[in-house]
Amino acid sequence: MPEQGRGQPVFAGYCGRTPGELAYMDGPTNSGAQHLVDGKYGIADLVDLDKLRGIFEKFTSATGFTIGFLDHPGLNILAATGWRDICTKFHRGSPASSEICVKSNRHLLDSINEPGQVTIEACENGLVDCATPIIIKGKHIASLATGQLLLEPPDPERFRRQAKLYGFDEAAYLAALAEIPVVAPDTLRKVTLFLGEIAFLISEMGYTNLVIKEESRKLATEIAERKLAEQENARLNVELREKNKEMENFLYVTTHDLRGPLVNIQGFSRNLEKYFSALAGTAAPEEKALALDRIPSALSFIADSSRKMDALISALLKVSRLGRVEMKPETLDMNALVRSVLASLRWQLDEAGAQVEVSDLPACRADAGAVSQLFGNLVDNAAKYRSKDRPLKIRVSGEKTAYGRALYTVSDNGAGIPALDLPKIWEIFYRRPEPGAGGGEGIGLPMVRRIVEKNGGSIRVQSREGEGSAFTVELPCP
Template sequence: MPITQTSFLRGGAVLLIVGLLALLAIVGSTIWLVERSQHYFNEVVAARDLRTSTNNLRIAMQEVETSQRGFLLTQEESYLEPYEAAHNRIIPTFEELRTIVERYPQYLDAVERLGPEIESKLAEMDQTIQLARTGQVAEAVEIVATDRGKEIMDEARALFTRIVADADNRLIEGVEEQRFSANLLRVVAIAGGFLILLVGGGSVWIALSYTRDLLAARQEVETLNAGLEQRVKERTHDLIRANEEVQRFAYIVTHDLRAPLVNIMGFTSELDQTMKSIQSYVLAEGGTLSEQEIHEARAAAAEDLPEAIGFIRSSTRKMDGLINAILKISREGKRPIKPETIDLQALLEANLATIQHQIAEADGEATLSVTAPRIVSDRLSIEQVVGNLLDNAVKYRAGDRPLEIRIVARNVPGGQVLIDVSDNGRGIAAEDHQRVFDLFRRSGQQDKPGEGIGLAHVRTLVRSLGGDITLSSEFGKGTTFSILLPLDVRTVIRSEAA
């Protein structure tokens, strides 16, 4: 009997709820057991630190006492080498023990009382050694014979033994508790896994049964849609071809527009030569023209014609530059992407090197930080993008402070790399943040050469690589351009091809 959609949804909902409850129980138990295990782990670590510090202090005091007695017996300075080494460790080791014991109030008073006694014991030892060095060995031995130092050492040993024994008990208890937590966690994981397997098995059975019915229905739909898919493919192919024709048409039109402009520029050059002849004739003395006509002719030859010619020439140059810009962007859009593995740090360092002399002239500095060492992309496009942004940073630097340029490249989620190019230049007003990417648009004071095509070109290149470019800027303080690119441009090419 086929499974209806209602039965499928009801059964799936029940199994989903059961699985969710099981998962919540497993997660909750796991978190509790992990926290419990962490608690006892911390206890074990603390007990280990307490035991280690206590033993270190006990060993150091024993070494000092042994070395002192050996020196008193032999008056050999070699016995004092371990004495000096252990003597220097005692006070730091005691301070470390006192810090650790703050977690164990039962030992805190005893350790605090031990501190002055240790200092007294060390002072006694130092005194006996000095006496022995000056030949007063009997006096030194007499001080030792008072047994005051022995009482201090016996008291310290008893305290150390108590602390070590307690630490050992805590270590054993902590290890046992951790073992219990691990065993309980194993049981929870096995039981939870078994329950999830049951839920998963039921879900798979329902899904397979429902999928079998769906496949039968899908077969019928595919038969009906076979002709429709073929028509869609044909229409898509037509649209792609039409789009390519539009691009070719735009390219041809912009290319052909240059021809008359070249002619105009040639004629203006000839007109310039003709104007010189006219000036020679009109400005010649002894003509039959009236004074007014001569004055007007001279003014036209000396002022009007040069001004008109200069205007025509500058206008044609401007138009030629704009059309060249359109052609450049059109060509870049048609240039095939050539993926290759790029050492991003080396590429950025090379781009910085090309403007290093300009940075030095501006008393500036440039820094580079790269944590995304390699990407697969089009080298020429990235070099043009970064080069253009660095040129802008130098061109539009602030005149009242040294130039600072910073490039940071790092990986970001989604298989992408983010390249930030920052400067402390003039900055861009908030209302111009978007329009600077438009063709032939510029912002701020127009005291630098340019036609407003650089950032438009940059955006075209970045988008052709499957990325995007944005900026953040504060007028008068600086600008940061953020370039977001895929780590592997081939994934973009494949998706577009599909």
């Protein structure tokens, strides 16, 4: 090889891939010292180096051509097979000549910056090298090279001068030179293009692993965030339960303490009514109207207000007691439980002229007394809020879901609930303005939902005004 040819490309071209096949590489490489894909991944993160070394060794054994696999831009040798003594013992064994090797490699590997590009170039130490880039998402992160060969017989004088220049043992150096194969240019081009195909496969494998890593990283992040959210939810639930417990205790104490003064007010009001009735017989004519009319009227208002206050306190006590009651879950025969509930409501259902249909119900695991209370409330409400335009029909049905929950639906063809009122029915002390339905405490459905939740379930409602309602309760299966 004439000396003036050193460092100049002998051949430059592209492997036989179409632009569409190379499109995933995202075109020419970006400039910059750190060629990390997505700022995180080098080639060692994206390919299995041990498997590649095995493939390279088989390639060298079959063809006699060397392989060098280097990261970019660091030029760290990640895999090397079949390297010649002239390179390992001489050119890279002397600091001065090794610097020339690195400089030549840098020139060659920095010149290949497009997907599928292959280049054959004479190095400054007199041999010929070939390389093709590994490009992933526009980043030239590695290079696949072969070389340490000649395209024509060497000039011994040129290598004697190099031996003298670098202080090599001339005889040993020339003996190493004699082992360097002289390869036909066409053969080398074919081998280099084949390496371009291998580089394409490595790039494709690296890209696939990149996608897997990124998806795995996103999944891991989502899992970690979900776990943190679950932990936060658990903490908030514990805090909420504690606050609810405090509120229920406060409610119980407060309502209990209010009951005493209220009983006094009611008792003394009745006494006053008796006293004024007795005084009316001896009162002067002008005082009789006061004793028999105005004062009893005022006492009547006090009595009515007291009764309302008493009902309110009773309702609050029921709510507070429910919160304090510990649920004792057990496997429940829901067919027997619902029969018992309907038997306890027989008078109300007969008064309403209700026709009740019960299908076969799956078992559940919950507190027996609490579940009886919630179904009793739902059936009683169906009777209470019936339509005056048609006979009342109530249906209780159930099923077991594929995810291990028991669903029960209590439906009716009653008056239904106006759409605007649906969100309010779970509010404590809310009472539906239904003429003739009778006054309630306004705590039935809120207590039903509380019972369901305390037993690990949920409740929802569907209703159309004038058509009826359907309450669906979900509870754990045994």
